Amino acid sequence: MTGVNTTSRAKRKEPMTDAQLLMTISICIFAFMYAAAMIFLGGGFLKFQQIFDLLNDNAALIIISCSLTIVMIGGGINISVGGVIGLTVMSCALFLNNNGIQNGFLSILLTILLALGIGLAFGVLEGFLVSFLGIQPFIVTLAGMFLSRGLTTMLSVNPVKVTHEAFLALVKSKIKIPWLGYVAQNGNPIPAKLEIGAVVALCVVILVYLMLHFMRFGRNIYALGGNRQSALMLGINVRSTCFWSYVLSGLLSGLAGYVFLMHKPAGNASVAMRSEMDAIAASIIGGTLLTGGVGNVIGTLFGVMILATIQKIIALSPLNASWWQEMASGAMLGFFIILQSVVLSNRGKHKSKDKE
């Protein structure tokens, strides 16, 4: 009897971890912001399609944010993801236009393989340099970013528009969910539309979540980021864990490039410019720490949604000049970051009081 009591008390008193707290904050902020947008801006925000649009527009960003979350939990960083997206989009667009394969399905399949292959190549290269040669991840991935951007401009300086018919059909195909739609003014019901890329992104979030929480590899990444020395002492193969986390990150950025192409079927030298910083910001807002060992991929999803909602709100508000947009989103980012820090430090004070 007493045993049951103590366990239930222990269960009740078990505190939230930092990652869970940060994730809860980000989910609350998203809900609050969305509710505020619904009340003050109305319009599109009242329709369910708006959430789907946020997902559709930011599918690639969600995927690279997941890939960054994995690497950041392991205590590293990967700033080449945006460059890899650019390179993937450009090479896939050129391949689709010039391959001359009659079979549409086959050529789409080959492009997917090409995209994943490019991502994999960058992941393997960076992972090898970081984990086996012990070079600082920031510098390795910075070189990766330079390399991918340089290769993109080598392929083509001019924008390339995809003219492949089968692929364009794939781009246009959307998943329609009638019961979430709305009725237009002329009485026609318009179903809510979700792009294939958004579905892929959501699948990636779920798979990465499962991997991080229920697979040995995922737990190893947490251990590696939390304390490398202890992880080594526990018998975890630190080097191979680090290596495979970068490989996975590279693979996901290749996939993100393909999803990007499915959203906007055109290659350009400045595709996804600076998106790595957005992805880092999204991960941080979602509760991942750059120091490693703390993080949650569900929080990352909400981090992306927060950033996307900020942009949407500013675009709909009167201050829609691009420089206002940047300044306002910078200010909001600053606000969230300070809020998080204040909440965490207050929590630290409470904890130390408890100990006393």
Add this chain to the structure above:
Amino acid sequence: MLQRKKLRAGLGQLLIPLIALGILILFNLIRDPGFFSIGVAVNNSGNRVLTGNPISIIDSASELAIISMGMTLVTAACGGQDISVGAVGAIAGSVFVKVLQGTGSISVGTVILSILACCLATILFKLFNGTLVAVFKIQPMIATLILYSCGRSIAYWINGDATPQLNSPIISSLGMTIPGIPVPTPIFAVLLVGLLLAVVFRFTNISLYTQSVGINQGAARLNGINPTIIKLLSFALLGVCVSVASVIGVCRLGQLNHKTLLVDIEMDAILAVAIGGNNLGGGKFKLSGSILGAYIIQMLTTTLYAMNVSPVNVKAYKAIVIIIIVIAGSPVVKEKLTSLWKKSRIGGSNAVIRKGVG
């Protein structure tokens, strides 16, 4: 003996960048023996100036070298990098031009006033970053991400969409050459900032304090060093460096463009810090390494341009060379090389002994 050991330890960090620089110089000499020739020419305003690749490399690396000095300090104290230097540099340039235009005429006094105003504004922006890092305990990269994403918009807000032109002999003598002195002025700016920092480090304990805060903040605090002040100070010094660099950048072109002033310099500056052998995780640092890193990067760029690589493709080649340099400087490769070196040394000393006996 101790002195020698110290010297060797210091050289150990600079060894890889020095070798990289040497290889680059050698490569250029083989490729084009005239690459390093220096000539004297008369420029538009009738001054005799030195020309040639070495001068242009040292001259155009000035902004990068100045900023990478400040970046080294921030890296050492906070264990993270400031990615907003380019954007804050654009703000600094805007403030400089705005104040200069506000005073009406361009004279030595107004230019100095504008530089001071620009310095002040930059330090304030950097202290904002520094407060986020030191007081709110936010990771430097995230704290500076805010200004990275909106800094250029603030610069736009200050100066509007225009690209103001500054036509004055004072501006051109700041950005290019002072009449009568054949060496470009930015080189003197690098020397000035470097000397200033060297003097500060020589006569105060700031360098030691910065390192100790970077290595172990808690231990530093227990020893009576205030980590908050040290971190803020490092950001303030970076602010001074950024403002000097942006003034050079504006004067060099004689105009202000908030979109292209010091664009992407943050990545190059971090790279310079890393190539110089400094740990990006904070702690011990060497300013000379970072300066060397900056010149290596500029030399590489100039070499690639000289080889007729188109500017948009330079990044790819640069990446490959950087990867090679960091592989050579990586701990694993270094360890292997030192063990090889020791083996050969032991063999060598045996040979000497044998010779002596013989």
